[in-house]
Amino acid sequence: MTLLHTRKSTRRIMVGDVPVGSGAPVSVQSMTNTFTQDVKATVSQIRRLERAGCEIIRVAVPDMDAAHAIKAIVQKISIPLIADIHFDYRLAIAAAENGAKGLRINPGNIGADHKIKQVVDCAKDHGVPIRVGVNAGSLEKDLQEKYGPTARAMVESALKNVRILEGFGFDQVKMSLKASDVERTVDACRLFSQESDVPLHLGVTEAGGIFAGITKSAIGIGMLLAEGIGDTFRVSLTRDPVEEVRTGYEILRALSIRHRGPEIISCPTCGRCGIDLFAVAEQVENALLESTVPIKIAIMGCVVNGPGEAKEADIGLAGGDGKGILFRKGKVIRKVDQQDLVSELLKEVETYKMNSEAVNGEKS
Numbered sequence: 548m549t550l551l552h553t554r555k556s557t558r559r560i561m562v563g564d565v566p567v568g569s570g571a572p573v574s575v576q577s578m579t580n581t582f583t584q585d586v587k588a589t590v591s592q593i594r595r596l597e598r599a600g601c602e603i604i605r606v607a608v609p610d611m612d613a614a615h616a617i618k619a620i621v622q623k624i625s626i627p628l629i630a631d632i633h634f635d636y637r638l639a640i641a642a643a644e645n646g647a648k649g650l651r652i653n654p655g656n657i658g659a660d661h662k663i664k665q666v667v668d669c670a671k672d673h674g675v676p677i678r679v680g681v682n683a684g685s686l687e688k689d690l691q692e693k694y695g696p697t698a699r700a701m702v703e704s705a706l707k708n709v710r711i712l713e714g715f716g717f718d719q720v721k722m723s724l725k726a727s728d729v730e731r732t733v734d735a736c737r738l739f740s741q742e743s744d745v746p747l748h749l750g751v752t753e754a755g756g757i758f759a760g761i762t763k764s765a766i767g768i769g770m771l772l773a774e775g776i777g778d779t780f781r782v783s784l785t786r787d788p789v790e791e792v793r794t795g796y797e798i799l800r801a802l803s804i805r806h807r808g809p810e811i812i813s814c815p816t817c818g819r820c821g822i823d824l825f826a827v828a829e830q831v832e833n834a835l836l837e838s839t840v841p842i843k844i845a846i847m848g849c850v851v852n853g854p855g856e857a858k859e860a861d862i863g864l865a866g867g868d869g870k871g872i873l874f875r876k877g878k879v880i881r882k883v884d885q886q887d888l889v890s891e892l893l894k895e896v897e898t899y900k901m902n903s904e905a906v907n908g909e910k911s
Contacts, residue, residue: 563627
């Protein structure tokens with residue numbers, strides 16, 4: 548596959564201080580799974596997501612208590628918050644008035660035109676964009692009858708909803724077209740991208756747990772990003788939302804679109820492996836989850852192949868029988884007792900970080 552490295556040109560909107568579209572960096576989003584009314588729990592989760600690199604956060608707003616809680620939440624977080632609204636236009640207005648930096652609605656289920664207009668007028672007054680969310684499972688009845696639950700029906704719904712908002716003089720819109728399967732999601736986003744310059748929020752909805760969710764998201768979101776389609780995205784997992792952010796950055800890294808923090812490579816293990824490499828890899832990943840150090844780390848199962856196969860790594864470890872080795876750029880720097888491999892590797896990462904900061908400081 549040849550990556551195009553050229554992005555579809557879309558209009559620019561701002562979600563708080565995060566630009567979306569028109570060549571801005573592809574941003575990584577997530578959504579809380581706390582009760583929004585529980586300000587303490589919601590803020591705690593958002594702060595964890597911020598440390599993991601989340602750039603835009605969405606919260607569910609099922610009632611007025613949740614809408615009013617936004618005011619306290621946004622005072623304690625650093626990233627822009629989007630309010631997810633269904634059915635009740637008054638919740639969208641209340642969310643914007645209480646500090647939400649974006650609204651996620653489906654005009655089709657908001658109701659009469661005068662209700663949609665009130666939401667649009669409020670969004671204009673507060674300078675917040677609107678994301679229209681089209682899901683294959685909740686298409687308008689007339690489109691279902693005409694096309695069935697197809698990609699074409701999703702695109703027609705999306706274009707119809709954009710026209711509704713633009714009819715009220717509002718163009719600060721982004722769009723998402725999601726299905727629970729990769730094929731319809733990709734087809735719908737491709738079609739919409741050909742027919743509109745509205746920025747696209749990517750995702751495969753109801754993707755599933757950790758294995759199915761990551762697989763579907765990596766393929767669906769990855770295919771579109773590789774084709775230059777997509778301005779922001781969320782990986783949907785039935786999991787801790789921090790894992791969504793973590794997966795999102797790995798997708799971007801794999802496509803050489805954006806890089807954040809350490810890149811960790813590791814061998815799949817074989818009969819030569821003399822240590823519990825699964826546990827070692829997990830320990831290192833967890834220890835560096837919030838790190839932003841741009842370093843390539845290798846975690847290898849044996850000294851036979853470790854340094855050679857991972858010679859491009861800045862720092863690496865390879866297990867042995869009771870002892871292991873640390874290496875830099877394929878060259879062994881010292882032997883280490885097996886139980887100290889992880890702690891010694893993390894010390895090397897910290898040294899690398901300090902050296903990098905010193906070099907960057909001198910350059911600036």
